[in-house]
Amino acid sequence: MNVRKEKDGRLVIPGEPLSVIEEFMPGPGTYVDEKRGQVKAEYVGRLHIDLKERRIAVKPVAPLRIPQVGRIVVGQVVSMDDKYAMIRFPSGKFTGFFTGVLNISMVSRRFVKSMFDVCRVGDIVRAQIVSLANGFCHLSIIGRHLGVIYANCTQCGKPLELKGGSLYCPRCMRVERRKVALGYGKFRGEFIEDSHTRKGR
Ligand SMILES: [Zn+2]
Structure with a gap:
């Protein structure tokens, strides 16, 4: 997993490792797997790499509808x-x-x-x-x-x-x-x- 070879806009799936935590900050649509020291995708979406901010994020391919209490x-x-x-x-x-x-x-x-x-x-x-x-x-x-x-x-x-x-x-x-x-x-x-x-x- 070498993030420098990662392609911006690539489709990722939930749980997929995107980066090591030393390399990129977890942005929206990602979470940190402490055990493995990796940043992973939270849901299906397109990879977004911000090289300036050293941040990696996942943009949902469709608007997410997270269930809400009362719904x-x-x-x-x-x-x-x-x-x-x-x-x-x-x-x-x-x-x-x-x-x-x-x-x-x-x-x-x-x-x-x-x-x-x-x-x-x-x-x-x-x-x-x-x-x-x-x-x-x-x-x-x-x-x-x-x-x-x-x-x-x-x-x-x-x-x-x-x-x-x-x-x-x-x-x-x-x-x-x-x-x-x-x-x-x-x-x-x-x-x-x-x-x-x-x-x-
Ligand atoms: Zn019957």
Whole structure:
């Protein structure tokens, strides 16, 4: 890694070493890896080398939309267990995805025993960012407008329909449990950009 051979404007990826700390100061879009003594790229962008200031920076290729506390996001449940669900939501056109964690205590003001009564992997969920503590994005679905807005049958994969407050599979003729949000079924997948999330599974 010889920064003098580095090309200004080159595309870099998150975590990529850009320079040693003795050589360049970390500028915007970079961070210092103390262990290795390197300046690394924080996100996808173009390398910017300021030889006069001895500073190296990364300019984002698209405006970064870092999640903010209070923001409502729409994402997909990518993994879960009894007490937690991980929800992935898009964070901008080219900047990728964020994953937030939903704790069972942030599902309802009342006691909820299992996350499997709340959502399932593949469900599309509307949630609110409540904290960014400890480097994690913490989500809440407390409130009538928050919760599952699209779900497929866990048996046959057909979209579940809302009937009399329950989610019903017209093919299997069974009811599934979810914490349904107001406006369930109106989601058409417009703002989920990834093909994995489009399948809804
Ligand atoms: Zn079914």
